[in-house]
Amino acid sequence: MTTEIRQRDVVIVGAGMAGLVAGVRATELGADVCVLEKGTRPGGSMYLSAGLIWSYETIDDARENVPRGDPELQRTIVEGLDPAFDWLESLGVTVREPPVELPTGETVVAPTPGANCGKIEPEAFTDRLRTRIEDGGGEVLVETPMRSLRTDGNTVVGVDATTADGEDLEIEADAVVLATGGFQGNERLLQEYVTPAIENLWLRANPWSTGDGLTAARDVGAKTTGGMETFYGHNLAAPPANVTPDRYLELTQYYGPFAVAIDERGERFTDESESDLEHTLAQDTAHEADGRAYYVFDSDLYDDEVFSMGHIGTIVERSADRGAEVIRADSLEAFEEKLYAAGVDGTNAVETLDEYNEAVRTGCGDRLDPPRTDYQRPVDTPPFYAVAVQPGITFTMGGLHVDEGGRVLDERRSPSTLFVDEGHDESVESEPITGLYAAGVDIGNVNNRHYMGGLANALVMGRRAVESAVDDRVE
Ligand SMILES: Cc1cc2nc3c(=O)[nH]c(=O)nc-3n(C[C@H](O)[C@H](O)[C@H](O)COP(=O)(O)OP(=O)(O)OC[C@H]3O[C@@H](n4cnc5c(N)ncnc54)[C@H](O)[C@@H]3O)c2cc1C
Structure with missing residues (x-):
């Protein structure tokens, strides 16, 4: 040497x-x-x-x-x-x-x-x-x-x-x-x-x-x-999706601040809308949900666009094509069952949605615990969706x-x-x-x-x- x-x-x-x-x-x-x-x-x-x-x-x-x-x-x-x-x-x-x-x-x-x-x-x-x-x-x-x-x-x-x-x-x-x-x-x-x-x-x-x-x-x-302990990142499709560097952008979900994020107990764990760019949600998914969460939304949101990042349905289908777990159900009863099959407490999840919908319909999302301060829209138009997500860390x-x-x-x-x-x-x-x-x-x-x-x-x-x-x- x-x-x-x-x-x-x-x-x-x-x-x-x-x-x-x-x-x-x-x-x-x-x-x-x-x-x-x-x-x-x-x-x-x-x-x-x-x-x-x-x-x-x-x-x-x-x-x-x-x-x-x-x-x-x-x-x-x-x-x-x-x-x-x-x-x-x-x-x-x-x-x-x-x-x-x-x-x-x-x-x-x-x-x-x-x-x-x-x-x-x-x-x-x-x-x-x-x-x-x-x-x-x-x-x-x-x-x-x-x-x-x-x-x-x-x-x-x-x-x-x-x-x-x-x-x-x-x-x-x-x-x-x-x-x-x-x-x-x-x-x-x-x-x-x-x-x-x-x-x-x-x-x-x-x-x-x-x-x-x-x-x-x-x-x-x-x-x-x-x-x-803080980082910049986004939630990406969770395994079994295969996230390789060439797919970082396409498997980034981006729309978390508009969805309802639940953990495996079927409960919300943070104000999803705290940051438009999803980075507080990604951090809280790591810190409060041990890195496993589901983004729950309905067909209204599926058909919508996220500021600057495009059509949500496209992001979801792109993720599904790469192996992401995407649950879709035409009724809340079926949604509950499919969530159980995925290892999520489906009954709690549906209760969480009911409570959330009641609050946001009257513009009282900030009284929820955790609060929902922005993008208050009910999740009530079937079909219902849940996408399994996991935080991606871009930088500390x-x-x-x-x-x-x-x-x-x-x-x-x-x-x-x-x-x-x-x-x-x-x-x-x-x-x-x-x-x-x-x-x-x-x-x-x-x-x-x-x-x-x-x-x-x-x-x-x-x-x-x-x-x-x-x-x-x-x-
Ligand atoms: C998918 C993705 C999308 C992003 N989009 C945006 C965006 O649109 N806008 C935005 O503002 N930011 C974005 N970012 C974040 C942005 O890329 C980073 O903030 C930026 O690159 C940081 O610059 P940097 O020079 O500090 O680090 P980097 O650009 O990561 O460079 C660090 C370099 O140091 C090298 N290095 C490490 N250790 C050593 C060592 N011991 N010796 C020698 N070299 C070493 C590494 O190999 C690397 O090349 C994105 C990042 C990713 C991954």
């Missing part, structure tokens, strides 16, 4: 959305940059995504919709999005052409009303940004995972990686930007932070984001955020604690009321770890239970983090 040693100004770990953006920006700023990618291709989860780069138009909208997230990071992203769109256009990337066609064949304008949205074509985008990095004198090394960070005292001075040939690679650098995309691909970390019921979770993301950035940064004293929302410039904060030099001693004084100012930055999903607490876009964070903070790294180097 040989060890190759290289020197670079900046190392970027991960060639997904944030890492590619950071790589291009680094070359523009004249930095000698190396982008390490663990997977067999660049692009990360962005490559599998619908490519809608969106966030809220104003910081007030963002605060209202994502109240638990960090206000300053949210402001940075909301205000940085239009300049970042302009920047992408300057690279020859077209971003503003809504309405757009999704890989599922549906046409959408924006994922949620009031969003500032652009659209990229993931494969072409990945190729273009990779080429820009290489044309700018940088390199993108695939199948070259970072193993750990190199430090000198409290300063990060590079990374240790493994090359595609299995050799050790040491890269000495002034700055390292972590853009490894979260920890949703790591069963142990998921069990530790998110849910014990990992056997009832689909991964709805690239397979390589296994928390390497988080783990390496924690090993050098990085501070993490709250919301480690908790992660590294950074400042608005993407500098990773030092746990030992951050205020804390837990340990008031020399290292943990509640009055000290937060200090970053010299040389360490993060972008995209590796940053925690932009989203926290609620969601304001994933690609937008990666785009804005990918640029920001590398600009900070270059600025800090000069100072």
Whole structure:
């Protein structure tokens, strides 16, 4: 085994959305940059995504919709999005052409009303940004995972990686930007932070984001955020449906906020309509229903459209074609029996529906327990449907604690009321770890239970983090 040693100004770990953006920006700023990618291709989860780069138009909208997230990071992203769109256009990337066609064949304008949205074509985008990095004198090394960070005292001075040939690679650098995309691909970390019921979770993301950035940064004293149990995802058709990465979009149900979600006891377990984009329902399916639920609805909803994601009946039939369990019954009596046959308490389920219908018919859904605050429509027109769903985790929302410039904060030099001693004084100012930055999903607490876009964070903070790294180097 040989060890190759290289020197670079900046190392970027991960060639997904944030890492590619950071790589291009680094070359523009004249930095000698190396982008390490663990997977067999660049692009990360962005490559599998619908490519809608969106966030809220104003910081007030963002605060209202994502109240638990960090206000300053949210402001940075909301205000940085239009300049970042302009920047992408300057690279020859077209971003503003809504309405757009999704890989599922549906046409959408924006994922949620009031969003500032652009659209990229993931494969072409990945190729273009990779080429820009290489044309700018940088390199993108695939199948070259970072193993750990190199430090000198409290300063990060590079990374240790493994090359595609299995050799050790040491890269000495002034700055390292972590853009490894979260920890949703790591069963142990998921069990530790998110849910014990990992056997009832689909991964709805690239397979390589296994928390390497988080783990390496924690090993050098990085501070993490709250919301480690929260994630962005959707409910997908449950097994025996066969969910492979090329089917993430087509097997995503999307219409959960309009349906009635019940667990195996036949009971509702959350306000399905809390978020339009289904992510709170997906999280509560993991946390409150052990990852197994049924979406119940009637023919009215079957014939309806979900905002931006198309006809519900089409989603259901597409799922059935891929092996999803879809129950259909022409009467409530038959529905009850079929639910029992599927392992659900059918009597309870029908009682739940009766109670729900009574409440929503009089506009009193918010008095239910759990409440139903939005999309209050009765489920009473046969045939009745129940689709078995299981949460798909796209990315973890908790992660590294950074400042608005993407500098990773030092746990030992951050205020804390837990340990008031020399290292943990509640009055000290937060200090970053010299040389360490993060972008995209590796940053925690932009989203926290609620969601304001994933690609937008990666785009804005990918640029920001590398600009900070270059600025800090000069100072
Ligand atoms: C089906 C689907 C649909 C989506 N649709 C949308 C959408 O329309 N709009 C939206 O905003 N978001 C969407 N997303 C989410 C979006 O893709 C992510 O928020 C975004 O890609 C995050 O960017 P990132 O750079 O942080 O992570 P990623 O793009 O996932 O990149 C992380 C990269 O780091 C690499 N990596 C991990 N560990 C290491 C290591 N040790 N060394 C080197 N490299 C490493 C990974 O291989 C990966 O390439 C979707 C995701 C999916 C899966």
